Each structure stands twice: as structure tokens, then as C-alpha cells.
Amino acid sequence: MSRPPLLLIEDTPSLQMVYQATLRGAGHEVVTAGTGEAGLAAFGQIKPGVVLLDLMLPDRDGLDVMRHILTTDPAAHVIVITANGSIKKAVEAMRAGAHDFLVKPFDNQRLLHAVENASHALQVQSATAEPSRTDAPLGDFIGSSxxxxxxxxxxxxxxxxxxxxxxxxxxxxxxxxxxxxxxxxxxxxxxxxxxxxxxxxxxxxxxxxxxxxxxxxxxxxxxxxxxxxxxxxxxxxxxxxxxxxxxxxxxxxxxxxxxxxxxxxxxxxxxxxxxxxxxxxxxxxxxxxxxxxxxxxxxxxxxxxxxxxxPLRDRGDDVIEIAEALLTKFAREERRSFTGLSAEVKEIFRRLPWPGNVRQLNNVLWNVVVLNEGQNVTPAMLPLDLRPSAGPADPPPGPGMAHPLRGLAGKTLAEIERLVIEDAIRRHNGSVPRAARELDVSASTLYRKREGWMRTTSA
Structure with missing residues (x-):
């Protein structure tokens, strides 16, 4: 089955000949152009799926040529070619819609690899193309903010x-x-x-x-x-x-x-x-x-x-949508009868800053479902540091803060260790490696402990 032709826009005759010979040797039909204007004219005539475009052209800016191509055919796959000192230009091209970029000098295999990738992507795109909303949730995401x-x-x-x-x-x-x-x-x-x-x-x-x-x-x-x-x-x-x-x-x-x-x-x-x-x-x-x-x-x-x-605090009512989805999930896993959040809990969730973001919300809902029974989640079921009585200006203190023994009486050594570790991670904005450096342990130790806690909770 014949392949659609490639368009090569390169103003240096010797390089044009080398690229063309390499591509034809691999079975590609190639149409060449030495200027931006000639390239755009050829693009309009042959309508190629893949375009190789040097960004340094004698008559027009390569980025301008690429934008013209993508405006004409948004499905076209443009591979830009740039000199070693112009990486930022290549990055700009990628952000503007280029499929890939090559930095001179590159070998024949790199050239063929880029072209094969673009050709394959074009085939897959043609086979699976269907109209869809561009703002609809993807994958496992929840939320429409x-x-x-x-x-x-x-x-x-x-x-x-x-x-x-x-x-x-x-x-x-x-x-x-x-x-x-x-x-x-x-x-x-x-x-x-x-x-x-x-x-x-x-x-x-x-x-x-x-x-x-x-x-x-x-x-x-x-x-x-x-x-x-x-x-x-x-x-x-x-x-x-x-x-x-x-x-x-x-x-x-x-x-x-x-x-x-x-x-x-x-x-x-x-x-x-x-x-x-x-x-x-x-x-x-x-x-x-x-x-x-x-x-x-x-x-x-x-x-x-x-x-x-x-961050979750900037996502409006997504926090409610995510919380309800998590509640349904955990209620099913833990065989509880929870069906929703009370109006008071929804208001609390909207006001909270959620420094741990969705991961924190996940742990809060899991905690509620494991430790309580009922249909609606009420404020009294929330962890102590989230209840209204804690006060918005009274963030949960870590064990190493002003009163190091506050709240530790009656806890086991393992429970205290977990409090110290989670407090360190929270104070470092969720960075486990930075918390590990403060606690003088390896990051892998903290990741292993956290995974153990999750398994224990779900057991």
C-alpha cells in the first residue's frame, strides 16, 4: 500500500538532498521545497500528512509557516528542524502545535524514527477520530470547574x-x-x-x-x-x-x-x-x-x-463532587450505608484550604467511613482538626510545634511515629524527600511506611 507523500521544507541544498535520499531509501515519497512560500504552495497542492520543516528559512519565519500549515490542516503532523543553539525556538514550536523536533546534527535513524512516529500517529488519529468535548473530564479525573x-x-x-x-x-x-x-x-x-x-x-x-x-x-x-x-x-x-x-x-x-x-x-x-x-x-x-x-x-x-x-481550594464545587464519589467508593468497599454529605459538611469542605489536596480529602472520607455508621456524613464524624469547633484560625499543630506532647497521651509509639512523619510531610507542602531529610531517614523509608499504613487501613 503506497504511503502519502512527505513534504520537506529545507533551504540548504546539500541537506535537502541528504534528507530526501534517506527518506526515499526507507520507502517514503518526498516532495521538497527550499523556501517558506514554495513550501506553503506545495502543501496546498499535495496535502501531506507529515511535514519536515526547517525553522530557519530565507524568506519567512519557520514558526509562521508552521502556524499557516496547522491553520489550513490542524491534523497535519509537523516535525521541526532547528540548529543546536536554537532549542528555545524548537520548544516554542512544540507549544504552538509541532509534533516533534530534530536538532542538527542528527543521524539518519533519528530522522526516520521521527517520521515513522508521526506517520503512525497520523494513522491512529484517522482511525479513531471522533468529535468530542474538549473540556469534558478525562480518565479518572472528577470535576468540571x-x-x-x-x-x-x-x-x-x-x-x-x-x-x-x-x-x-x-x-x-x-x-x-x-x-x-x-x-x-x-x-x-x-x-x-x-x-x-x-x-x-x-x-x-x-x-x-x-x-x-x-x-x-x-x-x-x-x-x-x-x-x-x-x-x-x-x-x-x-x-x-x-x-x-x-x-x-x-x-x-x-x-x-x-x-x-x-x-x-x-x-x-x-x-x-x-x-x-x-x-x-x-x-x-x-x-x-x-x-x-x-x-x-x-x-x-x-x-x-x-x-x-x-490545588483543590481553587476548584470550587469540585471538592463536593470528588467527596461524594469517594464516599460512594469507600462505602461500597467497607460495606457501609453512607449515601451523601450533609449540607453542613458540604459548607465545611468548601471553606477548607485542603493543604493535602485530593489526597487529603481521600484520607478524610476513608477515615469517616471506617469509623462511623449512618447515611449522611455529619460534622461530628469528621476528624477533630476539621470540625468547626477547631476554628478556622487554629490549624492542626504538629507534634514538634509549640506543645510537643499535646494530644500524644495514650497513643502507641507507632501512632506517634505516624503523627510525626505526616506532620513533617505536611509542613514541607507534601514533599516526602524534604521531610525525609529533616527526619534524617531515606525517602524510600517514608514511602514504605505510608504504603504500610494504607494497607493496614484497607485490610
């Missing part, structure tokens, strides 16, 4: 691209749900979705977790291990808490992004993988860059399309 409608629209607009997405937001706002929604809405939905928490893995093991290792590569490597990048081949790799990544590994991640190759620890040669990268952090990434904790060049490589997850 204006802030979340903006998120849904942004997810849909970026899903078909190969652009890396940098998700920011406070702890508990649903950053991993956002990544999963991008994956499931993209043409990679049939491939694997691999999530890796960079803050939960010790620095000396993180490289092996990301890129894998061979047996005998280091002490304890008793068998070959496939890393997350290889496991995500053909799908999506989600790097959570990316700002916690060790600086040495950041260098290797940057090389991976530039070459699409990985080299497991102990391997003698690299291998190609086809992976889309999504990442997230609850920190301010630019502050991490200023402090020297995050490479600036990696930041600009990853921060192509930013998506900010709004």
Missing part, C-alpha cells in the same frame, strides 16, 4: 504530539492522573505506561531503575534487569518528582532525550527505544535550577509543554 476544564483542553491538545510535558502542582493534586490521561488519549494508548518516582529510589540505584543493568555490572546485580525506559518502549515513561533526580543521572537523561538511546549499566553498546517522556514535580523547577539542583539545559529540554494542576 473552569480550572480543570483548562487542564482537560490542554491534555487533549498535547496528547497527539511527541512533546515532553512538564506537570507541576502541589502534592496530591493529581499529577500522575494527568500523565495517565495524556497517555490514554494519545496514539500510544496501546503501549505501556511506566511510572517511576525519582524521589523514592536511592540515588545509587536510580540509574539502574531508569536504564537497566546487566548481570554482574555491580555488587548485587545477580541478573539482567530491564530499566523503566526500555519497559516503556512504544509507550510513555512518567518521571515523577523529577527535581529529586541525581545530577549525574540528569546528564544521562539529557543524552537519552537527545538520542533516543539507552545504555544499561554494564552494557558495551547503546540501543534505541521509542519512548515519550512526561515528568512532574511539586517543587518550583526554576528555583531548583537557580540552586544548582537541576540542570538548566535539561529543564528547557523537558519543559516543552507545561501543565499546572490547580
Amino acid at each position: 473552569p480550572a480543570m476544564q483548562d487542564v482537560y483542553t490542554r491534555i487533549r491538545s498535547v496528547a497527539r504530539s511527541m512533546a515532553t510535558v512538564f506537570i507541576t502542582g502541589e502534592s496530591g493534586t493529581g499529577k500522575e492522573l494527568c500523565a495517565q490521561a495524556i497517555h490514554s488519549t494519545s496514539n500510544r494508548a496501546g503501549g505501556p505506561f511506566i511510572a517511576l518516582n525519582c524521589g523514592a529510589i536511592p540515588a545509587d540505584l536510580l540509574e539502574s531503575e531508569v536504564f537497566g543493568h546487566l548481570r554482574g555490572a555491580f555488587t548485587g546485580a545477580i541478573a539482567d534487569k530491564i530499566g523503566a525506559a526500555a519497559a516503556a518502549d512504544g509507550g510513555t515513561l512518567f518521571l515523577d518528582e523529577i527535581c529529586e533526580m541525581d545530577l549525574n543521572l540528569q546528564t544521562k537523561l539529557l543524552r537519552f532525550l537527545q538520542t533516543s538511546t539507552i545504555q544499561p549499566v554494564g552494557a558495551s553498546r547503546p540501543r534505541k527505544v521509542n519512548v515519550r517522556i512526561l515528568c512532574a514535580t511539586n517543587r518550583d523547577p526554576m528555583e531548583s535550577v537557580r540552586r544548582g539542583q537541576f540542570r538548566e539545559d535539561l529543564y528547557y529540554r523537558l519543559h516543552v509543554v507545561p501543565i499546572h494542576m490547580p
Whole structure:
């Protein structure tokens, strides 16, 4: 079956010949143009699905040409080509709707890889195209507030691209749900979705977790291990808490992004993988860059399309919608008869600042269902620190604050340990790694304890 022609817009004759020969050698029909005007004219005539566009053209700005193409045919997949010193220009193009970008110099395999990805995405898009609301909830998200409608629209607009997405937001706002929604809405939905928490893995093991290792590569490597990048081949790799990544590994991640190759620890040669990268952090990434904790060049490589997850306190009545859904879920799991929230509880929930966001709301509803019986949730069923008697100006004190023994009498050592840990995490705005540093333990220890608490509660 013949493929639709590709359009190559490149003003350097020697490069035009090289790219054309490589693409034709792989079975692609190629139409070439040396200027922006000639490229737009050819685009109108042949209506290609995939366009290779150099951003530095003699007669017109490459971004302007791309916008013209996408205005004419929003379904077209544009791969932009830029010089090594113009990464910011490529990022701007991705945010404006480009499918992928190539940085000169690139090898033939990288060129073919980008074109095959775009062609495949075009086929999947044509096969599954159907009209849909762009502001309707996606995946496991609940809520229809204006802030979340903006998120849904942004997810849909970026899903078909190969652009890396940098998700920011406070702890508990649903950053991993956002990544999963991008994956499931993209043409990679049939491939694997691999999530890796960079803050939960010790620095000396993180490289092996990301890129894998061979047996005998280091002490304890008793068998070959496939890393997350290889496991995500053909799908999506989600790097959570990316700002916690060790600086040495950041260098290797940057090389991976530039070459699409990985080299497991102990391997003698690299291998190609086809992976889309999504990442997230609850920190301010630019502050991490200023402090020297995050490479600036990696930041600009990853921060192509930013998506900010709004805190629960900025989502209006979403808090009620989410709470009712959680109540139904937990009532079914715990075999309770709860059916709704009282009017007083709804008002309390609307007023609360929810520093732990949806994760905190989840724990509150689970606590209510496990410890109470009834049909409607009333204020008396809420945890003490959320009840109106606690007063809005009296936030729950942590064990290490003004009165360190307040409220600890009669509690077991395990219960006190949990209070101390959760207080530290709350005071660090949900950052487990920062809480771990304060408590002088590893982040993996805190993640393990929290998972244990969740299992105990659900048992």
C-alpha cells in the first residue's frame, strides 16, 4: 500500500538532498521545497500528512509557516528542524502545535524514527477520530470547574504530539492522573505506561531503575534487569518528582532525550527505544535550577509543554463532587450505608484550604467511613482538626510545634511515629524527600511506611 507523500521544507541544498535520499531509501515519497512560500504552495497542492520543516528559512519565519500549515490542516503532523543553539525556538514550536523536533546534527535513524512516529500517529488519529468535548473530564479525573476544564483542553491538545510535558502542582493534586490521561488519549494508548518516582529510589540505584543493568555490572546485580525506559518502549515513561533526580543521572537523561538511546549499566553498546517522556514535580523547577539542583539545559529540554494542576481550594464545587464519589467508593468497599454529605459538611469542605489536596480529602472520607455508621456524613464524624469547633484560625499543630506532647497521651509509639512523619510531610507542602531529610531517614523509608499504613487501613 503506497504511503502519502512527505513534504520537506529545507533551504540548504546539500541537506535537502541528504534528507530526501534517506527518506526515499526507507520507502517514503518526498516532495521538497527550499523556501517558506514554495513550501506553503506545495502543501496546498499535495496535502501531506507529515511535514519536515526547517525553522530557519530565507524568506519567512519557520514558526509562521508552521502556524499557516496547522491553520489550513490542524491534523497535519509537523516535525521541526532547528540548529543546536536554537532549542528555545524548537520548544516554542512544540507549544504552538509541532509534533516533534530534530536538532542538527542528527543521524539518519533519528530522522526516520521521527517520521515513522508521526506517520503512525497520523494513522491512529484517522482511525479513531471522533468529535468530542474538549473540556469534558478525562480518565479518572472528577470535576468540571473552569480550572480543570483548562487542564482537560490542554491534555487533549498535547496528547497527539511527541512533546515532553512538564506537570507541576502541589502534592496530591493529581499529577500522575494527568500523565495517565495524556497517555490514554494519545496514539500510544496501546503501549505501556511506566511510572517511576525519582524521589523514592536511592540515588545509587536510580540509574539502574531508569536504564537497566546487566548481570554482574555491580555488587548485587545477580541478573539482567530491564530499566523503566526500555519497559516503556512504544509507550510513555512518567518521571515523577523529577527535581529529586541525581545530577549525574540528569546528564544521562539529557543524552537519552537527545538520542533516543539507552545504555544499561554494564552494557558495551547503546540501543534505541521509542519512548515519550512526561515528568512532574511539586517543587518550583526554576528555583531548583537557580540552586544548582537541576540542570538548566535539561529543564528547557523537558519543559516543552507545561501543565499546572490547580490545588483543590481553587476548584470550587469540585471538592463536593470528588467527596461524594469517594464516599460512594469507600462505602461500597467497607460495606457501609453512607449515601451523601450533609449540607453542613458540604459548607465545611468548601471553606477548607485542603493543604493535602485530593489526597487529603481521600484520607478524610476513608477515615469517616471506617469509623462511623449512618447515611449522611455529619460534622461530628469528621476528624477533630476539621470540625468547626477547631476554628478556622487554629490549624492542626504538629507534634514538634509549640506543645510537643499535646494530644500524644495514650497513643502507641507507632501512632506517634505516624503523627510525626505526616506532620513533617505536611509542613514541607507534601514533599516526602524534604521531610525525609529533616527526619534524617531515606525517602524510600517514608514511602514504605505510608504504603504500610494504607494497607493496614484497607485490610
